[in-house]
Amino acid sequence: xxxxxxxxxxxxxxxxxxxxxxxxxxxxxxxxxxxxxxxxxxxxxxxxxxxxxxxxxxxxxxxxxxxxxxxxxxxxxxxxxxxxxxxxxxxxxxxxxxxxxxxxxxxxxxxxxxxxxxxxxxxxxxxxxxxxxxxxxxxxxxxxxxxxxxxxxxxxxxxxxxxxxxxxxxxxxxxxxxxxxxxxxxxxxxxxxxxxxxxxxxxxxxxxxxxxxxxxxxxxxxxxxxxxxxxxxxxxxxxxxxxxxxxxxxxxxxxxxxxxxxxxxxxxxxxxxxxxxxxxxxxxxxxxxxxxxxxxxxxxxxxxxxxxxxxxxxxxxxxxxxxxxxxxxxxxxxxxxxxxxxxxxxxxxxxxxxxxxxxxxxxxxxxxxxxxxxxxxxxxxxxxxxxxxxxxxxxxxxxxxxxxxxxxxxxxxxxxxxxxxxxxxxxxxxxxxxxxxxxxxxxxxxxxxxxxxxxxxxxxxxxxxxxxxxxxxxxxxxxxxxxxxxxxxxxxxxxxxxxxxxxxxxxxxxxxxxxxxxxxxxxxxxxxxxxxxxxxxxxxxxxxxxxxxxxxxxxxxxxxxxxxxxxxxxxxxxxxxxxxxxxxxxxxxxxxxxxxxxxxxxxxxxxxxxxxxxxxxxxxxxxxxxxxxxxxxxxxxxxxxxxxxxxxxxxxxxxxxxxxxxxxxxxxxxxxxxxxxxxxxxxxxxxxxxxxxxxxxxxxxxxxxxxxxxxxxxxxxxxxxxxxxxxxxxxxxxxxxxxxxxxxxxxxxxxxxxxxxxxxxxxxxxxxxxxxxxxxxxxxxxxxxxxxxxxxxxxxxxxxxxxxxxxxxxxxxxxxxxxxxxxxxxxxxxxxxxxxxxxxxxxxxxxxxxxxxxxxxxxxxxxxxxxxxxxxxxxxxxxxxxxxxxxxxxxxxxxxxxxxxxxxxxxxxxxxxxxxxxxxxxxxxxxx
Numbered sequence: 001x002x003x004x005x006x007x008x009x010x011x012x013x014x015x016x017x018x019x020x021x022x023x024x025x026x027x028x029x030x031x032x033x034x035x036x037x038x039x040x041x042x043x044x045x046x047x048x049x050x051x052x053x054x055x056x057x058x059x060x061x062x063x064x065x066x067x068x069x070x071x072x073x074x075x076x077x078x079x080x081x082x083x084x085x086x087x088x089x090x091x092x093x094x095x096x097x098x099x100x101x102x103x104x105x106x107x108x109x110x111x112x113x114x115x116x117x118x119x120x121x122x123x124x125x126x127x128x129x130x131x132x133x134x135x136x137x138x139x140x141x142x143x144x145x146x147x148x149x150x151x152x153x154x155x156x157x158x159x160x161x162x163x164x165x166x167x168x169x170x171x172x173x174x175x176x177x178x179x180x181x182x183x184x185x186x187x188x189x190x191x192x193x194x195x196x197x198x199x200x201x202x203x204x205x206x207x208x209x210x211x212x213x214x215x216x217x218x219x220x221x222x223x224x225x226x227x228x229x230x231x232x233x234x235x236x237x238x239x240x241x242x243x244x245x246x247x248x249x250x251x252x253x254x255x256x257x258x259x260x261x262x263x264x265x266x267x268x269x270x271x272x273x274x275x276x277x278x279x280x281x282x283x284x285x286x287x288x289x290x291x292x293x294x295x296x297x298x299x300x301x302x303x304x305x306x307x308x309x310x311x312x313x314x315x316x317x318x319x320x321x322x323x324x325x326x327x328x329x330x331x332x333x334x335x336x337x338x339x340x341x342x343x344x345x346x347x348x349x350x351x352x353x354x355x356x357x358x359x360x361x362x363x364x365x366x367x368x369x370x371x372x373x374x375x376x377x378x379x380x381x382x383x384x385x386x387x388x389x390x391x392x393x394x395x396x397x398x399x400x401x402x403x404x405x406x407x408x409x410x411x412x413x414x415x416x417x418x419x420x421x422x423x424x425x426x427x428x429x430x431x432x433x434x435x436x437x438x439x440x441x442x443x444x445x446x447x448x449x450x451x452x453x454x455x456x457x458x459x460x461x462x463x464x465x466x467x468x469x470x471x472x473x474x475x476x477x478x479x480x481x482x483x484x485x486x487x488x489x490x491x492x493x494x495x496x497x498x499x500x501x502x503x504x505x506x507x508x509x510x511x512x513x514x515x516x517x518x519x520x521x522x523x524x525x526x527x528x529x530x531x532x533x534x535x536x537x538x539x540x541x542x543x544x545x546x547x548x549x550x551x552x553x554x555x556x557x558x559x560x561x562x563x564x565x566x567x568x569x570x571x572x573x574x575x576x577x578x579x580x581x582x583x584x585x586x587x588x589x590x591x592x593x594x595x596x597x598x599x600x601x602x603x604x605x606x607x608x609x610x611x612x613x614x615x616x617x618x619x620x621x622x623x624x625x626x627x628x629x630x631x632x633x634x635x636x637x638x639x640x641x642x643x644x645x646x647x648x649x650x651x652x653x654x655x656x657x658x659x660x661x662x663x664x665x666x667x668x669x670x671x672x673x674x675x676x677x678x679x680x681x682x683x684x685x686x687x688x689x690x691x692x693x694x695x696x697x698x699x700x701x702x703x704x705x706x707x708x709x710x711x712x713x714x715x716x717x718x719x720x721x722x723x724x725x726x727x728x729x730x731x732x733x734x735x736x737x738x739x740x741x742x743x744x745x746x747x748x749x750x751x752x753x754x755x756x757x758x759x760x761x762x763x764x765x766x767x768x769x770x771x772x773x774x775x776x777x778x779x780x781x782x783x784x785x786x787x788x789x790x791x792x793x794x795x796x797x798x799x800x801x802x803x804x805x806x807x808x809x810x811x812x813x814x815x816x817x818x819x820x821x822x823x824x825x826x827x828x829x830x831x832x833x834x835x836x837x838x839x840x841x842x843x844x845x846x847x848x849x850x851x852x853x854x855x856x857x858x859x860x861x862x863x864x865x866x867x868x869x870x871x872x873x874x875x876x877x878x879x880x881x882x883x884x885x886x887x888x889x890x891x892x893x894x895x896x897x898x899x900x901x902x903x904x905x906x907x908x909x910x911x912x913x914x915x916x917x918x919x920x921x922x923x924x925x926x927x928x
Contacts, residue, residue, distance in 0.1 A: 006147055006171050010197040012246040016113035016131040025127035032126045032142055032201035034208055034661065044381075110141040110849050113195075136386075137399050138189045143205040144196035146181045149438055151386070151432045152192035153401065154183055157319075158205065159640050165190045165401060167434065186640060186660055190401050210662060212638045232766055242708065249716065274700045280737060281693065284744030291476050296673040297682040298656065304668035306693065307651055308634070308686030311554060312757040313509070313626055315611075315635040315649075318560035318567055320658050320674045322574060323536040327402040329381075329410040331357075331497065333488045334373035334530035335481075336668035337470035340365075343408055345537035347389065347396040349412035368845045370418045378530055380502045381411035382423045383442050384455040403498070406534050407455075429512060431522060441462075441523050443507065450507040452522050457871065458489035458531045461501030462569040466529035474527055489531040496569015497533030504529060536566075538573045545680035546574055553756030554683065557609055559619050559635075564612040577608035588613045596625050602628070620645035630760050634679065637663050653679060688748035694764055696743040698773050699832040703736050703825050705777025710784050710821065718799055720810070722788045722817035726874055734860055735822045738853035739829035745849045746833060772835075778827065779897060783890050784821045791816060808877060815876040817867055820887045822861050831898040836901055838896065 007013050017025070059078070067072040097558055110123045111133040118133065123141045126132070132144060134152070136232040146152070152168040171181045183196060202208055252732050285306065289299040299305055319325050333339050342363055344351030354374075355362035359623040365371070387400025389408045397403030415422060428450070429443035439456025454461060462482055467474045492499050503526040513519050549556050558576060560567045564585050570576075577583060584606040591599065591614070603609065603626065611622065616639060623645050626633050637646045638655040643666035646652030654667035655674045671678050707728055795809055829850065830839055845851065864870045866878055 002892075003147065003172055007197070009915065010129060010199060012129040012131055012147065012197045014131075017127070017129050018115055018543050020127075022114060022130065025129060028080055028127060029127055029201055029204070033124050033203075035203060035844065037243075043094055086571050087200045091210045111135075126198055126201055128198050128201060130322050130681060132196050132198060134183075134189050136189055136191055140185055140187045140189065142185050142198045143200040143207075144183050144198045145171065145178070146183060146194050146196045147486070148195040149173070149181075150193050153190050154193045155188040155190050156184065157639060159184055159187060160648050168192075168194070170194070191404075207523035207640050207660075208664065209642055214461075227612075230763060230765055234770075242712070246712070246715075274704050274732065277697070277700050277740075280696055280700065280740045280744070283741050284689060284693060284696065287744060288685060292669075292682050292685050293672075295681040295685065296656075296671060296675065296678040297685075298670040298672055299668070300670065301668055304651060306686055306690050307632070308669070308682050309688070309690040310632045310686070310757055310760070311634045311651060311683055313631045313633045314549065314556045314679060314683075315559050315622060315626075315633060316556060316676055316679070317638065317655075318562060319536060319559050320638065320655060321539075321572055321636050321676050322542065322558060322576075323538050325536060325658065325674075327406040327498075327534050328537050329406045329532055329534050331492055331533040332374070332377055332410075332530055333532070334371075334377075334491065335468035335485060335528050336373060336530075338371065338373065338471070340374060342413060344413075345535075346529075347398055347405060347409055349389070349396070349409045349416065352413040352416035354413065354417050365417070367418055369529075370420075371471070371712055372451070373469060373529060374409040374414055375418070375420065376469065376504060376694065377502055377532070378411045378414040378453055379423060379444075380408035380419070380453045380529065381414075382505060383425070383444050383453050384440050403500070403534065407500075410532075429519075431519065437523075439523065444520065450510040452505055452507055452526075454503045454523055454526060456499035456500050457501050459486060461503050461526070462486055462489075462528060463502050464523050465526045466524075467505075467526070468528040469530075477528065485528065485531070490753045492531060493565060494534035495533065497535050497567045497568065497878055499531055499533055502529040503527060536570070537569050539675060539677070542575075542675060542677040542680075543574055545677040546576060548753050549680050549683070552683070552687075552753040555607075555613060559611045559614050559622065561614055562612060564610065567610055567612045567877070569609060577610075577694060579868060581608050582606070582611060583608045585610045585612060587611075588615055588618045591618055591621070596628070600629055616642050616645065620648055623648045632757060632760060634683075636676075636679070637667075638674075639663060684748060687752045688746075689744070690758075691749065692744045693823075694769070695746065695832045695835060696740040697764060698769065699743060699825075699829055700736060700740050700837060701770075702773040702777040702780065702828060703731065705774055706780035706784065706825065707731065709781025710788075710817065713781065713785055719789060719792065720797075722785065722814065723821075724814060724875060727814065727818045727876075730864070730874065731822060731825070735857040736825060737827060738856050739850060742847060742850040742853035743829065743832055746847050749834075776828065776831075776898065780824050780894065783824065783893070784817055787886065787890065788813060788817045811875055811877040812879075815879060816883060818876070819861055819865060819879060819883075820890060822841050823887050823891050824856065824894050826857055827894045829854060830899075831895060834902075836902065836906070838899055840899075 003014070062074040062078050088535055109120050110126055112119050112121055112126065113131040114619070126142050130142075131147075132141065134140065138915075140154070146171055149168050149170045153165040154168050155165045167180070168183060169180055171178065173181075185205040200206075200208075202211055230715055282302065285302040288305040289302060292299055292305065301758050324346055328342075328345045328835060330342050330345075331339065332342070339357035341355045341357050343353040343355065354365045356365055357363075371920065385404045385407055386406055387398055387404035387406060389396060389398060389412070396409075398408070411423070414420065425444045425446045428445050431437075431439075431457070432443040433440040434803045437456070439454055441452055441454040443450055443452050445500075454464070454525050461556070462485060465482075466477055468477050468481065468485070469475075471809045489499050489501065505526045507522075546556055555575060558567055558571055564587065568583070568585070572579070584602065586602065586609055588611075591611075594602070599622075611618075614622075616637070619635065619637070619642065621634050623635050625648065632650045634651040634653055635649040636641070636653045636655065638659040640660050640662045642654075643662045644662075645665060646666040651669060652667040654663040654670045656664070656670045656672040659667075659670070659674075669682065707723065710722055711728075791813055795813075830844075833839060833844075833847070833850070834841075864874055864876055871877060
């Protein structure tokens with residue numbers, strides 16, 4: 001295609017755009033920016049936090065308090081709602097700020113030619129028609145079409161999921177079609193250089209279209225959001241039922257008017273509202289998110305913290321998550337029959353230890369005896385290479401193709417081990433790698449002769465070799481030897497390695513070719529040196545995490561675009577499946593031919609499944625089918641095309657290091673270290689948080705039930721109210737909140753990762769859970785009422801007696817009820833440390849925060865009871881020492897009762913699995 005017509009077609013020129021035209025197109029097309037979500041005002045984001053049903057009930061409670069003339073209580077409740085919303089908003093804001101710091105996919109500046117002069121401009125100022133320059137290591141800043149390509153290879157894994165870089169050509173090259181001349185925003189140049197005309201920018205790019213799709217999709221609510229909604233409905237029903245009963249009771253037996261009766265009934269019913277619960281849940285999730293961040297897992301949505309604990313399936317990428325993403329040359333099998341093993345993994349060349357493989361294992365090589373085959377291999381590794389190994393801050397990285405990077409590292413290891421001088425001969429001619437030839441060759445001037453070195457697919461290199469090196473001399477290659485060498489190479493491939501064949505030959509009287517002179521002779525009649533095997537080393541440190549996931553009943557699957565053999569080797573090395581069972585390998589082509597039902601059967605019938613050659617669309621379909629089967633799915637991804645699957649999963653997990661900004665935006669969690677181990681640790685944390693949520697929810701509701709029972713029974717029996725509204729609020733928002741928050745910091749139990757994930761339909765507020773806190777709350781309320789009535793009658797009270805304002809006896813009785821109830825509730829907080837096991841069967845002092853909170857709450861009680869300012873504020877009076885003795889005995893009875901219940905329940909469960917004493921089995925599934 002004529003270059004001038006290419007420029008004309010794309011409305012550009014060889015000199016690029018003029019400044020005026022670029023400015024005009026910037027106005028026409030807008031900035032080259034990806035808008036992965038609509039920007040929302042901070043006010044709108046803050047008000048979203050007020051939509052929780054429990055928060056709405058608290059707002060209703062504040063209105064009731066205001067109508068009752070209790071304006072102080074109304075202000076306090078609204079303040080609590082405000083604090084709760086602030087905590088949720090701040091956590092989300094901090095996560096988004098961290099994400100923004102991680103978004104580095106699109107480069108800040110780009111090289112562009114305008115008016116015939118090269119400029120370095122901000123990437124977001126690029127416009128369609130701009131002529132851009134690309135070099136090795138550059139990120140493609142916009143969709144473009146190549147007009148010049150010099151040995152250009154592009155990593156398109158962020159869009160396609162393919163881990164192997166692809167060759168790119170200019171439109172003008174013979175045989176090139178438009179597709180392999182197109183490059184996309186967000187892809188990465190691993191080798192070569194080129195010029196391209198920008199065809200699309202910003203949201204008009206392929207990158208942007210996926211971002212638009214992801215941001216337009218509605219995110220599903222998480223399990224904990226559903227739970228909290230159900231709890232809100234439960235509380236709402238309870239408040240309404242109590243209000244109706246009290247209204248009817250007073251209508252029959254009381255003397256209040258209809259309006260006063262209604263306000264009275266609502267104000268008492270509001271005592272059942274757990275004012276501290278929304279703030280406690282928000283704080284617990286925020287603390288959990290902070291704990292996960294310490295484990296390299298950044299939570300973007302607070303509700304995702306708990307959802308992680310219910311995950312039953314983890315679909316993980318291979319490269320970078322299960323592996324190090326640092327290609328390493330591990331084996332070299334020479335044509336003479338020697339097998340060399342390279343120790344160490346990754347790009348660090350400072351572990352140069354080499355061994356010789358034999359039937360009995362590995363034997364150390366004598367560094368004084370230099371195998372000639374290894375020295376020749378080092379030369380091929382070094383010269384057949386366009387990549388660079390560099391050290392930054394004590395860490396090594398590769399600039400260029402990862403395969404060539406592994407060869408550079410191997411060459412350095414050989415040099416160091418055998419104390420060889422660094423290679424430095426001049427490369428005088430290069431035959432670049434092509435998909436047709438599947439090899440790369442270079443001519444090197446060494447001293448007074450020229451030598452051609454070649455690397456490529458072993459079968460191709462063997463086809464071009466008529467000889468082989470036996471360690472000391474050149475031998476002629478026969479068919480039997482060729483088959484043997486090919487089998488050795490195949491053996492490396494079957495072990496899950498990527499393979500390369502190596503060859504060389506001296507050139508006699510060679511002269512640099514001129515023009516289009518045929519140079520195919522350079523790659524014929526070569527001397528075969530051997531084959532080498534490369535691996536992307538598995539992250540050995542995650543083996544324990546995979547075993548932990550298996551013990552926890554979580555099925556882990558590798559979803560990769562790689563060859564099944566490579567993926568199988570990594571999976572086997574990590575013990576990703578049970579070796580005693582059959583491994584079912586499912587490739588993308590087979591999956592596309594299966595119905596959802598057929599795939600579901602394969603998943604249900606096969607414990608061990610390896611998903612290979614999977615595209616991002618395959619990954620999304622797998623997530624959809626598994627979720628349809630009732631599984632809770634966590635899925636990892638880093639590419640733009642992974643974003644739909646990330647958003648579809650229960651938990652989408654993006655890579656913090658290699659992930660694209662669109663993937664991070666679609667995710668619920670970002671792995672700051674890209675390691676699978678961080679996922680399992682996050683699951684452990686999620687389970688701990690869920691367990692602790694049950695503890696503090698049970699504690700808070702049993703507290704509210706005790707207040708309700710105390711007040712309602714007293715009124716029904718004709719006694720005066722044992723508590724004032726301000727003291728009820730003080731209990732709910734003061735003395736009880738601190739232990740509740742401290743319960744969220746309980747350590748995980750020994751069995752937290754030894755039990756299967758909870759099923760999707762299991763809820764916290766099930767029948768037995770509710771019955772448990774209702775019974776315990778009733779006991780607390782009845783005990784407090786019995787003490788109140790005893791002192792009331794002992795003081796000479798009789799029916800019909802009317803309290804006067806500031807009556808010291810009334811003040812004393814209210815103080816006694818308040819103190820007794822709080823101390824018993826603090827004892828009940830110790831019961832909540834475990835809802836199943838004895839308080840004394842575990843380390844009782846493991847949670848120092850709980851003991852500090854109990855001390856703090858008790859100190860608050862003492863201040864309210866004995867400090868003059870507090871006495872005037874809350875209407876309390878000092879208690880004699882004798883009352884404290886009675887109160888402490890009541891507290892011990894609370895602990896004793898729950899210990900007896902736990903003991904009986906445990907022994908019944910041991911004899912009859914699944915049977916619950918009096919319905920107090922937290923595993924029941926029926927939801928009220």
